[in-house]
Amino acid sequence: MKVLKLGLPKGSLQEKTLEIFKNGGFNISVSSRSYTPSIDDAEIKPTLLRAQEMARYVEDGVLDCGITGEDWILENNSDVIRVDELLYAKKTLNPVRWVVAVRDDSKIKKLKDLDGKRIATELANYTKKFFKDQKINVEVEFSWGATEVKVKTGLVDAIVELTETGDSLRANGLTEIATVCTSTTKFIANKEAYKDEWKKKKMNYILLLLKGALEARDKVGLKLNVKKENLKKILSILPSLKKPTISSLTLEGWYALEVIIEEKEVRKLLPLFKENGAEGIIEYPLNKLIY
Numbered sequence: 001m002k003v004l005k006l007g008l009p010k011g012s013l014q015e016k017t018l019e020i021f022k023n024g025g026f027n028i029s030v031s032s033r034s035y036t037p038s039i040d041d042a043e044i045k046p047t048l049l050r051a052q053e054m055a056r057y058v059e060d061g062v063l064d065c066g067i068t069g070e071d072w073i074l075e076n077n078s079d080v081i082r083v084d085e086l087l088y089a090k091k092t093l094n095p096v097r098w099v100v101a102v103r104d105d106s107k108i109k110k111l112k113d114l115d116g117k118r119i120a121t122e123l124a125n126y127t128k129k130f131f132k133d134q135k136i137n138v139e140v141e142f143s144w145g146a147t148e149v150k151v152k153t154g155l156v157d158a159i160v161e162l163t164e165t166g167d168s169l170r171a172n173g174l175t176e177i178a179t180v181c182t183s184t185t186k187f188i189a190n191k192e193a194y195k196d197e198w199k200k201k202k203m204n205y206i207l208l209l210l211k212g213a214l215e216a217r218d219k220v221g222l223k224l225n226v227k228k229e230n231l232k233k234i235l236s237i238l239p240s241l242k243k244p245t246i247s248s249l250t251l252e253g254w255y256a257l258e259v260i261i262e263e264k265e266v267r268k269l270l271p272l273f274k275e276n277g278a279e280g281i282i283e284y285p286l287n288k289l290i291y
Contacts, residue, residue: 004044004202007058007066008037009051013185017067020086023213023287024206043202052122055080055188064193065203071098071162071183074126081189084207086214095184098123099176101169102158103151111178114138114158120150121160123180130180148172212288219289220263223282228253230277237272239265260289 008017008028018028021039028046030037035048049057054068055078065083073080100119102108108117115136120143121127131138143150147159152172160180163169169176187207193199226234231246234257238244244259257278261269266283273281 002043002198004199004206005062005064006044006046006206007049007054007063007068008046009054009067010035010048011050013051013067013069014048020210020213023216024209025213025288026206026209044206058188058190061190061192063190064199065187065189067185067187069096069183070186071096071123071126071181073186073188074181074183075123077125078188079191081191081194083187083189083194083203084211086185086187086210095182096162096164097182098126098160098162098180099166099169100158100160100178100180101148101151101174101176104173104175106157106175108158109177111136117157119158119160120147120156122147123160123162127160127180148174208290209288212290215291216286216289218263219260219286220266221258221260221284221286222266222269223256223258223280223284224273224278225249225254225256225280226278228255231255233276234273234278237269237276260286 008014018030021028026044027040028037029039030048037046037048039046047063049066051068052072052075054063054066055073055076057063058066058080059076059078067086073082098121100111100114108114111134114131115138118139118141119127120141122143122145124140124142128140131140141156143159147161148169150156151159151174161169163176166176187203189203194203224234235244238259239261242259242261244257247256248254249256270281270283
């Protein structure tokens with residue numbers, strides 16, 4: 001039997017990843033002492049790995065595919081196929097960023113001021129490349145953690161740290177002066193594995209279900225019945241981008257509408273539907289939404 005070797009991120013992405021797989025229809029069981037979870041699909045062999053290492057093992061062919069961040073693909077300079085982007089946040093309008101940060105009271109205000117200075121980061125390889133491309137001579141040291149403390153206590157002149165909103169940096173008395181890279185979560189594949197028709201089809205099948213589950217997050221379906229004379233009023237209430245499915249009922253002069261909307265819109269729309277003649281209104285949850 002053919003098997004797809006799939007890498008799942010251990011650590012900060014693990015819980016969200018397992019949740020998304022569950023919503024996509026896959027049940028994964030993880031033992032606290034094991035790096036090989038069980039999954040209710042005999043054609044998939046999952047392995048838990050740190051996201052930082054994922055791209056390297058996928059590139060080497062130890063894994064056929066995996067989930068990791070764009071930042072770690074860049075850090076390992078990995079030659080892998082970026083099959084698709086997985087948007088773990090609702091729409092991931094604000095991807096996470098690796099930024100150069102210094103103390104608020106530092107005399108360093110721009111990148112050029114870092115010439116000859118020392119920087120600590122977990123993203124060491126890509127940071128070196130970034131500053132080399134900028135033609136700025138810096139000493140970059142790998143940091144195992146507590147990076148913010150190192151710049152606050154003067155052990156280093158600056159750090160390159162991961163941030164989503166910048167709130168944590170500001171709370172620690174740090175100011176960001178440049179963005180090194182942005183990162184979103186990627187589904188990646190080994191080049192040779194992706195040439196295999198069965199493995200490629202299996203990867204795309206998994207992606208279809210995962211993206212369907214992600215797209216359905218925070219959305220619900222609404223069904224309602226409306227008289228012909230009230231149809232235009234009901235349609236005018238819906239957000240302009242929401243195009244409902246409309247079908248005739250057996251009862252003459254009545255229509256059934258069905259629409260997918262953001263769950264947060266429901267409390268505003270339901271009273272308006274009722275006020276404008278809608279009846280038999282039903283709200284239902286979504287597991288997957290595939291366009």
